[in-house]
Amino acid sequence: MCAVVAFAGCSSDDSPDPDTTITVDTMRNALLKPADVGPTWKSPTESAAPNQLVSICGGDTAPASIPGSPQLVSAPLSDEGTEGVQSLTQHALVYEDAVSAATALASLRTIADACPPSISQPAKSGEREEPAYKETASTSPLEEGSWLGFVTVRNKQYDAAHPATADVAVVALARSNVVLVDQYAIYRLGKSGASANPQFSSDWPKLVGTTVNRISPS
Known part of the structure; x- marks a missing residue:
């Protein structure tokens, strides 16, 4: 399966104040669209429940609930092929103030720190x-950049009778009044004993970096 092929976007010449309030429209415009990532990517017809994020720990753990009461902007993307599947789940949690966003990030980090x-x-x-x-x-x-948070990286190896691998990166970053939660996952059939994609460790940072570099608070 082809790796992610295009990452558009670059930083502004100005360095916006990270404490300036970020709007819902800013986040909606910053989240990646299929054309931003590659020609085979699409927006899926079904999405997760509106009050849930993604599973941080994997396994049978439930998706994380959205901390607090932010305005939510989501943009799930997927790329399905004969040899596997890639997906990018994007959530922007827009809070009233920076304190609420920092509290939400801390709540998500507590979940991540408890992952076995x-x-x-x-x-x-x-x-x-x-x-x-x-x-x-x-x-x-x-x-x-001026976004701070954490990343939980998971690798899944299936038994030898069903050779396949899955790599997942769950990123949670906060700046000002916003928490960005991205999950990049790649599942590859017919592979065993190695990461699903040699470019995985560079692809997810490019995706996240493209989004945050688009954001200039109004």
């Missing part, structure tokens, strides 16, 4: 059929 470093899941049958797998997770601080 490794889990093994048995095979599932029924509507959500899935082979057995082992998944590892690690969380580290992340800084992107």
